[in-house]
Amino acid sequence: CIFEYIYFSRPDSIVGGRSVYDVRKAFGAQLARESHVEVDVVVPVPDSGVPAAIGYSQHSGVPFELGIIRNHYVGRTFIQPTQSVRELGVRMKHSANRAAIEGKRIILIDDSLVRGTTSKKIVRMMRDAGASEVHFRLASPPILYPDYYGIDLPDRGGLLAATHSLEEMREAIGADSLAFLSIDGMYRAMGEPGRDPANPKFADHCFTGVYPTHLTDQTQVEPQPRQLSLLAEAS
Structure with a gap:
């Protein structure tokens, strides 16, 4: 599953012979190649955005700063049962480091965007x-489809990218600009020439809608034109 590299594995893991830390840095560097904008500092959304932010900073030459401080005594917010509890968790989990960001143009780097709750806050x-x-900037493509193999993702109606265009997502989270890592860029960052539609090297159904097994209790849905358009925008 491609999410082992994006989010789930510890950064010091070796998965499929690849260093997860190095892959996440490569995601960040590829983001800088694809969607850089003039800013003063690169700020990771801790902790999952840190390696990608380091890669972005190193490739772009923009200084890396800890503009957000995370409270490590609060658990993961995206798996909480209700929206109100998730929003409370975000407020408890992160605080701004004003000294590092005041008066500056910043670029936030996170691993992925699901509902948009954390990003907006x-x-x-x-x-x-x-x-x-x-x-x-997100170090993965837009999440357009649910996962049925163990990742706690909502149905399509709860996925921000499945119901909004790129511009609508930018407005929803309140950012000056928004961009995702392209699917081919994600594969290139892992040392592949790109995604081979006939033989993808990883389970990437959350982005493509192409599931590796038949969904016996779901209606198989082919990627719709709007979602394909969004993937093209993100690249």
Whole structure:
């Protein structure tokens, strides 16, 4: 599953012969190649966005700063049962490091965007702490389809990218700009020439809608034109 490299595995893991830490840095560097914008500092959304932010900073030459401090005594917010509990968890989990971001143009780097709850709160937090511009970059493609193999993702109606265009997502989270890593860019960052539609090297159904097994209790849905258009926008 491609999410082992994006989010689930510990950064010091070796999965399929690849260093997860190095892959995540490569995702960040590829993001910088694809969608860089002039900013003063690169700020990771801790902790899952840190390696990609390091890669983005190293490739772009923009300084890396810990503009967000994470409370490590709060658990993962995206798996909480209700939206109100998730929003409370975000407020408890992150705080702004004003000294690193006040008066600066910042680019936030996170691993992925699911519902947009965390992203929206963090963009607002950065503005409240004095950031003059807040740009957002995701080190994975837009999540358009649910997972049925163990990842706790909502149905399509709860996935921001499945129900909004790129511009609508940018407006929803309140960022000055928004961009995702392209699917081919994700594969290239892993040392592949790109995604081979006839023989994908990883389970990437959350992005493509192409599931590796028949979904016996679901209606198989082919990628719709709007979703294909969104993937093209993101690349």
